[in-house]
Amino acid sequence: MPVIHDIESGGGAPALEAKHVSVHYGSKVAVSDVSLVVPANQVVALIGPSGCGKSTLLRCFNRMNDLVGGARVEGAVEFRGKNLYDPDVDPVEVRRRIGMVFQKPNPFPKSIYENTAFGPRINGFRGDMDERVETSLRQAALWDEVHDRLGDSAYALSGGQQQRLCIARTLAVKPEIVLMDEPASALDPIATQRIEELIYELKKDYTIVIVTHNMQQAARISDYTAFLYMGELIEYGPTETIFTNPREQRTEDYVTGRFG
């Protein structure tokens, strides 16, 4: 059984709750019976060695696994009192309310403006698009760098800028939760720092679940940390506890760099 420390949800309802989630690829088990609570307006980090299932678990939270042939999800992920995997839930709607930022910056081959406007547009947004684009780019701390060249191709931006554009693009849809799959792993240290500062800022308005293989990063930016190993949740609790006073030997070995 995993060790679960006290999770303070600040009195409010949790943003997301995984209940006995397992994921199978064919006969292979990628995630095995994981239960955890994601408190609202907090940053939760999923850590663990490569192949431990942390990305797969993250993709359960907005049903991106549906797009992978042969993936089967068991258990429940509750969001606003509803299981995301109930038959009457539309995965498209889920992904609109629970956004995702990917490992490698993946802007569309369009202008900066069009990248940001794409999400609102496909979701039928009928308001002031210029304003929505500006707000989103400001939230992603990119506005000052690009406000005078919104018509330029997104591919003309640096890697770090592209990733912030991808964050802006996700925020433009106004999701409630933002999932991030190693968002800084393809970036240099300066760009990484900017993304981390950004995550800290975004916490005010969003709940964030972030997968990272960088333990210092998890320690710096997250409020809660879940350690996964071979598809299982080993230990979950306040980040400080996980890094300074873990109860499981495997957690301690991993966070002190003895393996992984």
Add this chain to the structure above:
Amino acid sequence: MSGSASPLGGTPSANDRRRRLFGSIFAITCGAATLVGVLALVVLLADVLRDGLPRFDWALLTNFASRFPERAGVKAALAGSIWILGLTALFAFPVSVAAAIYLEEYAPRNRWTRLIQLNIANLAGVPSIVYGMLGLAVFVRALGFDRSIIAGALTLSILILPVIIIASQEAVRAVPDSIRQAAYGLGATRWQVVSSQVLPMAMPGILTGTILALSRAVGETAPLIMVGAVGFIAFTPTGLGDPFTVLPLQIYNWISRPQADFQQIAAAGILVLLSLLMAMNAAAILLRNRYQKDR
């Protein structure tokens, strides 16, 4: 490994010399193979130009076929080829692109899809005369289109369908999956992902494939003979139901005549056909370059 590292430079060992010799021989062989293709083209062009250039003039394009070689021209054939080309593109393009998108983006990955895929690949290799027979049986007889432009265009559409499908599939497959994921992650439906991201990104490849397939269609003779394209026509088609001829058929007709004058006009006709082909290939290259610049 010897104990002490030998310095760089000095005389190469026997093994080194042999490896380098092999490398040079391989490079020369490949270069010679390339030359065969280029030389064949040069000889062909030189021969056709020598025969055809004296007759390659405006009158050639404005005159109809004639018993008198000095008055013969390709007007009907050129018009027929352009009609056939336009209609073939009109029929084949939407069907092929839709099929390619279905196979790449919608179809489940199972035995049936693989079977369909295999059959499309096989169809691309079926001799064109077989398509001619199909066209004769289906379009000319069963559907009653008779020996008309529409029967010819439909036959050629079926002929190039598999070629465009395969080219379009490759173009769709070349769109990085990260782009699809990004769009799905923003709450896009499958239709929105395909129409607003995948298709625009794949379009240059699809268009290039289509134009190259059409270049193949414009040079086809056998299936059009089967569906009854006529060799001698003295008017330009005015509608889908008209009889027609095309450039390669007209050229074939002239070449099979004994008079040297007709041989010349045939060569001039070949020049017209080659010009058409080169224009199409140039269009394909231009399209590709223009789209790539937008990225």
